[in-house]
Amino acid sequence: xxxxxxxxxxxxxxxxxxxxxxxxxxxxxxxxxxxxxxxxxxxxxxxxxxxxxxxxxxxxxxxxxxxxxxxxxxxxxxxxxxxxxxxxxxxxxxxxxxxxxxxxxxxxxxxxxxxxxxxxxxxxxxxxxxxxxxxxxxxxxxxxxxxxxxxxxxxxxxxxxxxxxxxxxxxxxxxxxxxxxxxxxxxxxxxxxxxxxxxxxxxxxxxxxxxxxxxxxxxxxxxxxxxxxxxxxxxxxxxxxxxxxxxxxxxxx
Amino acid sequence: xxxxxxxxxxxxxxxxxxxxxxxxxxxxxxxxxxxxxxxxxxxxxxxxxxxxxxxxxxxxxxxxxxxxxxxxxxxxxxxxxxxxxxxxxxxxxxxxxxxxxxxxxxxxxxxxxxxxxxxxxxxxxxxxxxxxxxxxxxxxxxxxxxxxxxxxxxxxxxxxxxxxxxxxxxxxxxxxxxxxxxxxxxxxxxxxxxxxxxxxxxxxxxxxxxxxxxxxxxxxxxxxxxxxxxxxxxxxxxxxxxxxxxxxxxxxx
Numbered sequence: 038x039x040x041x042x043x044x045x046x047x048x049x050x051x052x053x054x055x056x057x058x059x060x061x062x063x064x065x066x067x068x069x070x071x072x073x074x075x076x077x078x079x080x081x082x083x084x085x086x087x088x089x090x091x092x093x094x095x096x097x098x099x100x101x102x103x104x105x106x107x108x109x110x111x112x113x114x115x116x117x118x119x120x121x122x123x124x125x126x127x128x129x130x131x132x133x134x135x136x137x138x139x140x141x142x143x144x145x146x147x148x149x150x151x152x153x154x155x156x157x158x159x160x161x162x163x164x165x166x167x168x169x170x171x172x173x174x175x176x177x178x179x180x181x182x183x184x185x186x187x188x189x190x191x192x193x194x195x196x197x198x199x200x201x202x203x204x205x206x207x208x209x210x211x212x213x214x215x216x217x218x219x220x221x222x223x224x225x226x227x228x229x230x231x232x233x234x235x236x237x238x239x240x241x242x243x244x245x246x247x248x249x250x251x252x253x254x255x256x257x258x259x260x261x262x263x264x265x266x267x268x269x270x271x272x273x274x275x276x277x278x279x280x281x282x283x284x285x286x287x288x289x290x
Numbered sequence: 291x292x293x294x295x296x297x298x299x300x301x302x303x304x305x306x307x308x309x310x311x312x313x314x315x316x317x318x319x320x321x322x323x324x325x326x327x328x329x330x331x332x333x334x335x336x337x338x339x340x341x342x343x344x345x346x347x348x349x350x351x352x353x354x355x356x357x358x359x360x361x362x363x364x365x366x367x368x369x370x371x372x373x374x375x376x377x378x379x380x381x382x383x384x385x386x387x388x389x390x391x392x393x394x395x396x397x398x399x400x401x402x403x404x405x406x407x408x409x410x411x412x413x414x415x416x417x418x419x420x421x422x423x424x425x426x427x428x429x430x431x432x433x434x435x436x437x438x439x440x441x442x443x444x445x446x447x448x449x450x451x452x453x454x455x456x457x458x459x460x461x462x463x464x465x466x467x468x469x470x471x472x473x474x475x476x477x478x479x480x481x482x483x484x485x486x487x488x489x490x491x492x493x494x495x496x497x498x499x500x501x502x503x504x505x506x507x508x509x510x511x512x513x514x515x516x517x518x519x520x521x522x523x524x525x526x527x528x529x530x531x532x533x534x535x536x537x538x539x540x541x542x543x
Contacts, residue, residue, distance in 0.1 A: 059323030070312030227409030
């Protein structure tokens, strides 16, 4: 069953010169990855591109062609460097249109804040045929066009948009994980790890070394969509570490 | 002069299932971006890919074809999931070879730590023809193959490898930046920003809104390789904000 199971994947395009210049530390990759896991969708690839239409179009079309879903963050505000909507409309080959619900939401939001200007109205522009993703934080909604999800760049606004989407996107079984830690140099147990992974089809084992309290150690993260397979691999790894004279730490260090 | 100046660019491939699963928050994009700026090189595009040879090969070949330099992070340790060297050798079409200097360094490092095992010797493997990048932190060096720089995944080890490379890679003029802050909704000054950018060729203005102390504000970051052009744009932006009844905050908020 596990071998033939449908795996749902997503691509992510992070849009913004501020990430590529190092000015801003990205936080959206991590939070979108974790949220996707909960929906039973795997983040398969991420691209970070600058604020140019050509770069966005190329990344969007490459990633949407080979994933079930595509997410973008950044570039949906009111200023001249916010070009995500135009780029995605170009990528999918539709014109840009003003969404009446988004316009109404902006009119409500700005009624006591100076009214809707032409710049603000930019935030109601969507690729034609799009639906809106609720944004309880500010006037500008997120946008869904087919399997493309256009989110904010500001992480806490993106978090609320993800919350609004939770449970509404089809996925498969979530990828589960178990961690076993050990105070050991990973190079000393490399063969043991490889043999354990090989002995448990459907599991991947990642090795994440660290240097802490003056000692080297590593956390071994086992991933699988099947609870029973995952636990069997975890227990086998612990037993092999004990047989090699090591002390496994359940749950990781 | 500025218009015809050679711009040096780099691509970056972040390799690791742990980033795509959300387990680990990436810190290498930011630190490599900032370091590249100091070398006069712009980070033009980043891809994050999982631990599979095909994904690494595709990303490496796409980004090295259109940038002066390519950097990778992750996957150079001793365990079965460390496949970066094999993937890059495949991407550039050379065999994998054991580098004698890397082998000697590992033998010295592990002389008092149990000796060099087959797993540890994996860390001396390089795409044939490569040079080493010093790693004063642990036994495994970074690798330079032509214009490809293969770095560690652990951020503080990557930091030391970058330090070892500083000043050794040709670049152009560093991209300079100046920031002007303002307690204003960016949508209220969007036209002003666009007009300012248009009036100063060679400058880009990014607008980064925030919500703090119960108020909205934004930082406007101006970027240029030319100090004089940059400062003229900054002063013009401040003057336009004042003319619009706003108070610019030099250096940002």
